[in-house]
Amino acid sequence: MPYKLQFQVYQYPFYPPLQTRYGIWEQREGIILRLSDETGRVGWGEIAPLPWFGSETLAQAVEYCRQSSTEINESDFWAIPDSLSACQFGFHSAWEDLQNPSPPLTTPAFSALLPAGEEALSAWHSLWQQGYRTFKWKIGVYSLEQELNWVRQLAPMLPQDAKLRLDANAGLTWEGANQWLAVCDELAIEFLEQPLPVNSFDALLALSKQYQTPLALDESVATLTQIKYCYDRGWRGIFVVKPSIVGIPQDLREFCQQTQIRTVFSSVFETPVGRKAALKLATELSDPNYAIGFGVNHWLKAEVLPQCQV
Ligand SMILES: O=C(O)CCC(=O)C1=CC=C[C@@H](O)[C@@H]1C(=O)O
Numbered sequence: 001m002p003y004k005l006q007f008q009v010y011q012y013p014f015y016p017p018l019q020t021r022y023g024i025w026e027q028r029e030g031i032i033l034r035l036s037d038e039t040g041r042v043g044w045g046e047i048a049p050l051p052w053f054g055s056e057t058l059a060q061a062v063e064y065c066r067q068s069s070t071e072i073n074e075s076d077f078w079a080i081p082d083s084l085s086a087c088q089f090g091f092h093s094a095w096e097d098l099q100n101p102s103p104p105l106t107t108p109a110f111s112a113l114l115p116a117g118e119e120a121l122s123a124w125h126s127l128w129q130q131g132y133r134t135f136k137w138k139i140g141v142y143s144l145e146q147e148l149n150w151v152r153q154l155a156p157m158l159p160q161d162a163k164l165r166l167d168a169n170a171g172l173t174w175e176g177a178n179q180w181l182a183v184c185d186e187l188a189i190e191f192l193e194q195p196l197p198v199n200s201f202d203a204l205l206a207l208s209k210q211y212q213t214p215l216a217l218d219e220s221v222a223t224l225t226q227i228k229y230c231y232d233r234g235w236r237g238i239f240v241v242k243p244s245i246v247g248i249p250q251d252l253r254e255f256c257q258q259t260q261i262r263t264v265f266s267s268v269f270e271t272p273v274g275r276k277a278a279l280k281l282a283t284e285l286s287d288p289n290y291a292i293g294f295g296v297n298h299w300l301k302a303e304v305l306p307q308c309q310v
C-alpha cells in the first residue's frame with residue numbers, strides 16, 4: 001500500500017543554549033514527517049540529525065526527503081541507507097506510528113541534565129524538587145582542576161538516594177580519564193560517559209576494566225552499525241543509545257534481544273514527535289536500573305509543532 005509523504009523542516013532555539021565540550025549548541029533543527037495511507041491513518045515521525053555524533057547532516061536529510069516522491073512504499077523504508085540513520089529512524093517511526101499511534105504506557109525514570117560548570121552546584125536542587133533523582137553533568141568544558149574541584153563539592157551535597165553520572169563527550173586525555181575515574185570511584189559516580197575519543201576503542205576497553213565506576217560509550221555507538229562494531233570488539237559496558245540517530249528501530253530491537261546489551265537511552269533534544277517514538281523504544285529496551293536521558297528539555301521552549309506543508 002503506498003503512503004503519502006509530507007515533511008517540514010523546523011528550527012527551535014535552545015533556552016539556555018547547551019554548553020558542551022563541542023561548544024555552544026544554540027538551536028535544534030530537524031524535519032517533521034507526516035505519513036498517511038488510503039484508509040486515512042496518519043503517522044508522525046521526526047528526523048533529528050546529530051552530525052557531530054556521526055549521523056547525516058540536516059542538508060543530507062532534507063535532500064533525501066526531497067528526492068523521496070510524495071508516494072512511498074514499505075520497500076522504500078527498508079532501502080534507506082545506513083549512512084542516513086536519522087532518516088531511517090524518522091521514517092520507520094512514522095510508519096510504526098501510523099500502524100500503532102498509542103504512546104508508551106509507562107516510561108523509565110528520567111535523568112536531568114545539569115548545566116556545565118559551577119552552575120550545577122546550584123541548579124540541581126530545583127530539579128530534585130521536580131522529582132529527578134538522577135543527574136548528568138557534562139565535563140571537559142572547563143579545566144580539569146576546576147571540574148574536579150566542583151564535582152568534589154557537588155557529589156557530597158546531593159541527597160543519599162540521588163545518582164550522579166558524568167559525560168566527557170570524548171574530551172579527556174588518557175591521563176585525565178584516569179584522574180577522573182579515581183575520583184569517580186571515590187564519589188560513587190553512577191557512570192562516566194565517553195571519556196576518550198571514538199578512535200581510542202582499545203584504550204576505552206582497557207579503561208573499563210581498571211576502575212569500579214562503569215564506563216558508557218555514546219559517540220562510539222551513535223548508530224547501530226557502530227553498536228555492532230563495538231560489541232563485536234568486546235564492549236560489554238554501557239551502550240548509550242540515542243534512538244533518534246541509531247537507525248531502524250526494528251533492527252535495534254532484534255540486536256538488543258539477541259545480545260542483551262546494557263543500554264541507557266538518551267535524547268538528542270528532539271521535539272515531542274521524535275520524543276514519543278524514542279520513549280517507546282526506550283521503554284522496551286533501556287536497562288531498568290538506569291534512568292534515561294530524557295529529562296524535561298529545559299532547552300526547548302517551543303512546544304507547538306509546525307503543521308506539515310500541504
Ligand atoms: O543523555 C542525556 O542525559 C541528555 C542528552 C545529552 O546529554 C546529549 C544529547 C545530545 C548530544 C550531547 O550534547 C549529549 C550527550 O553527549 O549525551
Ligand SMILES: [Mg+2]
Pocket residue numbers: 167169193194218219240
Ligand atoms: Mg553523551
